[in-house]
Amino acid sequence: MEKQKLTIYYGVGEYEGIKWIDTTNSLINLLILPQNNISYLTNEEDGKDYANKSGVYILVGNNDQYIYIGQTNSIKKRIIEHTKTDSDGTYNIKQDFEYLIFITTNGNSLGATDRLYIEQQLIKLASTNKNLTIENGNNGQNSNITNHEAGVLNTFINDFRKLLNNINIKIFETKILDIQTALKNTQNEDISLKVKYNDNNKLYLKHTNNEYYAEGYYVDGKFIVLKNSWTKRLTFPDYMPKRYPSDVNFFNELLNKGVLVLRGDKYIMTEDYTCNSGSQACTLFIKISTTGWTSWKNADNKTMKEIYKINPKI
Structure with a gap:
């Protein structure tokens, strides 16, 4: 910190x-x-x-x-x-x-x-x-x-x-x-972001060769990526802008807002940020279009799909 x-x-x-x-x-x-x-x-x-x-x-x-x-x-x-x-x-x-x-x-x-x-x-x-x-x-x-x-x-x-x-x-x-x-x-019901944060439901995105590391939570259909998550993958593959322009645009949007910043050899999240899905959150770090349901895992190595017993159309 x-x-x-x-x-x-x-x-x-x-x-x-x-x-x-x-x-x-x-x-x-x-x-x-x-x-x-x-x-x-x-x-x-x-x-x-x-x-x-x-x-x-x-x-x-x-x-x-x-x-x-x-x-x-x-x-x-x-x-x-x-x-x-x-x-x-x-x-x-x-x-x-x-x-x-x-x-x-x-x-x-x-x-x-x-x-x-x-x-x-x-x-x-x-x-x-x-x-x-x-x-x-x-x-x-x-x-x-x-x-x-x-x-x-x-x-x-x-x-x-x-x-x-x-x-x-x-x-x-x-x-x-x-x-x-x-x-x-405070049990106020008008809080705009109802985040269910605790270690029991924290999810992780890890690379075996230490190319990226991220933490987050699946909350009410959205995915919240936590501050200090990072990736060493600095560029997208050549095919991504044409085939998946929304993913590339989302990454650039976070750069422009200062939510993602380049520090040394890593892009780092400067704050918690709510993504539309676990898949959108994955792409920020992996730099390819993939499914978040099987990429995000908890401390026991169970996937989001297993934890929430959801059968998404993927």
Whole structure:
């Protein structure tokens, strides 16, 4: 597993207590801002790099036992709203926060649907920590995203949680779980990707001469290839583009999306990815059109066909 590489900048003088955190092997850019330094965001010169950025934020209070999670297209505007008394004179409980965690990217690339998805998943994850009081009035809004987009954002969320753990902020849970497992534990039925992950039903694709190695799961008629699966077969046979163009196009699509990357002498999966079938998943690594029903096997060397007792038309 690749370790997170962090660069942390610490505020001094009037901005003592602020932390700016960059990660060199993910998109995440993080701002940790104590409440007494909120003026940083309203300072037109000092706070200009963050003030109008979009992202997801967490207000943390009561010694890490109270949180509020939100999303915004301008963190400066939203924090000003949270730190003033309501128009009817009512005290705003969000004024009680001790520090702000603001999650964004260096390129300010989180769109509205991205932010809504991240917000909703973080609320669900927070609900698994019985020591937390969550001040959100609802569970967030649903966002219309594809399984692929959900996979990319789940990786982003996992990286964020690991980052918090690395800097000793454990507001979600003390043990970092895969997001799919953690969300499954909440028993919410609206999770877009219901992944039945456990070692008992993991499947493997192996080559005797170590030319490829992949792991995955057969779930609800789809096949999920796991992160870090790889192949040393870098090119397709000459006949493949003409006879099986969809397989070649699918491989190229994953390259363009950054789901597959070339590292040294291997193409490696950078995230879990849902394929339409075990056969489509096979082709990514074997580079020839083949059937996944007999190629993917479990730890006991039983094929998918034997395990699921399916007689596919192949």
